[in-house]
Structures are given as structure tokens and as C-alpha cells.
Amino acid sequence: MGPFDRGILVLYTVTLTLFFLALGIFLAGWPEPALLLWQEVNAPAYQEILWLLLVVYIIMGLRLLWRALKPERKRQAVVHEGGLGQVRVSLAAIEALAEKVAAAKPEIKEVKAKVASSSQGIALNLRLYTAPEINIPAVSEDIQREVKDRIYQVVGITVSEVRVAVESFIAAKPRVE
Numbered sequence: 001m002g003p004f005d006r007g008i009l010v011l012y013t014v015t016l017t018l019f020f021l022a023l024g025i026f027l028a029g030w031p032e033p034a035l036l037l038w039q040e041v042n043a044p045a046y047q048e049i050l051w052l053l054l055v056v057y058i059i060m061g062l063r064l065l066w067r068a069l070k071p072e073r074k075r076q077a078v079v080h081e082g083g084l085g086q087v088r089v090s091l092a093a094i095e096a097l098a099e100k101v102a103a104a105k106p107e108i109k110e111v112k113a114k115v116a117s118s119s120q121g122i123a124l125n126l127r128l129y130t131a132p133e134i135n136i137p138a139v140s141e142d143i144q145r146e147v148k149d150r151i152y153q154v155v156g157i158t159v160s161e162v163r164v165a166v167e168s169f170i171a172a173k174p175r176v177e
Contacts, residue, residue, distance in 0.1 A: 005067050008060050079156050089155050091115040098124050101150045102143050107134040109170040121158035132169040140164040
């Protein structure tokens with residue numbers, strides 16, 4: 001759910017909460033304040049505004065219902081289209097493969113990959129956590145080349161760009177004994 005839909009949800013929820021709070025006050029036996037408010041709002045001068053608000057809130061409710069019932073789109077890349085149909089590989093699988101290739105380097109302690117679309121194929125963003133004593137440009141270039149080649153070999157998708165960002169330095173990989 002994006003920021004627009006979250007804003008609609010907040011506005012819709014706050015408004016409905018206030019409406020039901022006023023209804024609760026009315027049902028609790030304090031009809032005078034609620035009736036006075038209703039008489040003030042229901043004046044002929046406010047009829048057009050009330051109709052407009054009614055339409056807007058119906059549209060907001062339908063949008064929120066549609067977003068809630070709409071299935072999430074799985075992030076997939078088309079790899080091959082043949083006579084028997086399409087072969088698809090999820091972008092999460094491509095990210096996992098890139099992480100595995102980069103993590104195979106002993107200098108890399110941890111890696112997080114994220115796939116982005118590009119006009120020439122796909123682009124990968126790698127966030128690395130490395131040992132402090134490495135040569136970052138040399139290791140980064142090696143990782144970029146290996147990730148690009150391995151994804152092409154396994155998946156058949158051209159990687160147009162591999163962006164590397166060193167997030168932090170970690171002293172040593174934890175050892176299992």
C-alpha cells in the first residue's frame with residue numbers, strides 16, 4: 001500500500017471513528033448535543049457539501065476495499081518464451097543468487113541484494129558489509145563481474161548494471177566450531 005492509500009486510510013478511519021463516537025453519544029442518552037450538531041450540519045446551505053462528502057467517502061471506501069482484495073503482484077522476470085510457454089524466475093530468486101555469489105568471497109561478511117528494472121535488462125543494487133582491510137575498488141569490481149556473469153549463466157537475463165555500496169565494516173565472520 002502506497003502513501004496515497006495510507007493517507008486515505010487514515011482520513012477514512014479518523015472520520016468513521018468520530019462518526020461512531022457521535023453515534024455512541026446519541027445512543028447513550030445524550031441526544032441533545034448530537035441532534036444540535038445534526039441540525040446545524042443538515043442546514044440547506046450545507047446540502048451540496050454533504051453530498052460531495054458522501055460521494056468522496058464512498059469512492060474512498062471502494063478504493064480501500066479494492067486495494068484490500070486485490071492480490072499482490074509477484075515480482076517476476078520473463079526469462080524465456082518458447083513454443084511450450086514462458087519461463088519465469090522471481091526477482092527474489094535473482095536477488096538470492098546475487099547474494100550467494102557475493103557472499104562466497106571471504107572478504108564479504110554480509111550482503112543484501114535488490115533488483116531494479118533497467119532499459120537494457122535488470123540492475124542490481126548490492127549492499128555489502130566487508131572486512132576493513134580489503135581493497136574496496138578491486139573487490140567490488142570482482143563481485144560486479146562475477147554476479148553479472150553468474151546471473152546470465154543461470155537465469156539467462158542480462159544484468160546491465162551492478163551497483164555496490166559498502167554499508168559497514170565488520171571485523172570477522174562468526175566461526176562455527
